[in-house]
Amino acid sequence: MSPDTDTRPPADAALTAERPGTFVAVVGPSGAGKDTLLAMAAEALANEPNVIFARRIVTRDAMAELEDHAVMSRADFAEAENSGAFCLSWHAHGLAYGLPAGLDDALSCGKTVVANISRRTLADAAARFARLAIVEITAPKAVLVARVAARGRETPDEVAARIARQVELEVPARAEAFHRIMNDGAAREGCERLVAILMASPRRAG
Ligand SMILES: Nc1ncnc2c1ncn2[C@@H]1O[C@H](COP(=O)(O)OP(=O)(O)O)[C@@H](O)[C@H]1O
Numbered sequence: 096m097s098p099d100t101d102t103r104p105p106a107d108a109a110l111t112a113e114r115p116g117t118f119v120a121v122v123g124p125s126g127a128g129k130d131t132l133l134a135m136a137a138e139a140l141a142n143e144p145n146v147i148f149a150r151r152i153v154t155r156d157a158m159a160e161l162e163d164h165a166v167m168s169r170a171d172f173a174e175a176e177n178s179g180a181f182c183l184s185w186h187a188h189g190l191a192y193g194l195p196a197g198l199d200d201a202l203s204c205g206k207t208v209v210a211n212i213s214r215r216t217l218a219d220a221a222a223r224f225a226r227l228a229i230v231e232i233t234a235p236k237a238v239l240v241a242r243v244a245a246r247g248r249e250t251p252d253e254v255a256a257r258i259a260r261q262v263e264l265e266v267p268a269r270a271e272a273f274h275r276i277m278n279d280g281a282a283r284e285g286c287e288r289l290v291a292i293l294m295a296s297p298r299r300a301g
């Protein structure tokens with residue numbers, strides 16, 4: 096599927112009836128601005144009850160100015176994962192990430208749920224959620240390098256590993272929409288695109 100050129104009807108009507116909300120997966124390389132645009136969009140949509148911004152659980156100390164996530168030890172994360180506390184979980188950059196299982200309730204109420212996930216988790220997301228839309232946020236390589244280095248969250252070795260990470264974006268056949276935001280201008284412009292996409296994503300009426 097090419098970005099923004101095509102949308103598909105949901106493939107499985109039974110699943111759709113059960114969980115009619117859309118899960119919006121925000122993906123893209125390190126430094127593209129996923130957390131930045133998500134934080135700005137969350138602020139812009141603070142009074143929009145039908146759009147839920149997922150709070151991730153990560154085995155990393157939070158830098159509040161970048162992303163408000165919950166922190167868990169590796170042992171607690173593994174226990175939570177085994178007990179079904181996450182609707183989606185994955186490992187990357189030597190860290191473990193999870194999304195709370197309670198998001199299923201928001202989806203079953205017809206809400207749009209938006210989350211920053213791994214490109215490698217898209218197939219799991221397509222299997223788990225009835226309706227999946229994908230927003231790829233990206234920027235030219237030189238911009239990514241400069242941003243990750245300037246962000247100051249990782250050590251120089253970790254910065255190099257993030258920049259070197261190669262991940263193909265494969266859009267699952269079940270995805271209903273695929274958008275790309277080239278975030279190489281003002282963050283405000285990227286935020287406006289993201290907000291427009293989220294407001295247009297299908298929701299159950301009422
Ligand atoms: N449009 C933009 N213009 C300038 N700087 C940006 C823009 N978007 C993000 N940044 C900065 O780039 C860095 C990486 O952004 P971040 O949101 O952490 O990216 P990601 O979550 O995709 O890794 C942050 O320091 C952020 O402030």
Ligand SMILES: O=P(O)(O)OC[C@H]1O[C@H](OP(=O)(O)OP(=O)(O)O)[C@H](O)[C@@H]1O
Pocket residue numbers: 122123124125126129130187188192211212213214215257260262
């Ligand atoms: O498989 P990938 O698509 O490369 O994604 C790997 C991880 O990177 C991002 O996390 P995080 O926000 O910690 O990293 P980032 O801010 O550097 O993108 C993303 O949400 C995944 O958890």
